[in-house]
Amino acid sequence: MKQIAAVNTNEIVRYSVKNAVMNHVDILTATSKGIALETMKKRMMRGEVVRFAYMKLDGSVRVAVGTLQPQAVAANVKGTGIPKRFYGMFAYLDLEKMSWRGFKEERFIGTIEN
Numbered sequence: 001m002k003q004i005a006a007v008n009t010n011e012i013v014r015y016s017v018k019n020a021v022m023n024h025v026d027i028l029t030a031t032s033k034g035i036a037l038e039t040m041k042k043r044m045m046r047g048e049v050v051r052f053a054y055m056k057l058d059g060s061v062r063v064a065v066g067t068l069q070p071q072a073v074a075a076n077v078k079g080t081g082i083p084k085r086f087y088g089m090f091a092y093l094d095l096e097k098m099s100w101r102g103f104k105e106e107r108f109i110g111t112i113e114n
Helices: 009-023 029-046 070-075
Strands: 048-056 062-069 090-094 100-101 106-112
Touching: 009 029, 029 048, 029 090, 029 106, 062 100
Parallel strands: none
Antiparallel strands: 048 062, 048 106, 062 090, 090 100
16 A cells, blocks of 8 residues: 655645634634545545545535546646636546546535445
8 A cells, every 4th residue: 555645734724724714613623624635635646536525515415436646637637737617626537427526625524435
């Protein structure tokens, strides 16, 4: 098993503050979600397929299966990169739809382990 690359503490702080402000949650909950999101991102970037959930804008919960594996990402990037509509969001390659999807980081619920 590959070792997870060191998490970026600046990203954890950014996710935590954004979550605390937008969702009006306590800092401990916001920090734990920030750590979970950053860990998920690192797992996806090293090639793992991750199941996770987030709340859509209409209030429904979406369970997604995605990755950020470098070869899969390179094969699905057209032009100069990820579409503009995903800027400021957590963008991932949805393996069920085989297309880019994204969600606002503060709407992240958590990963789903088998």
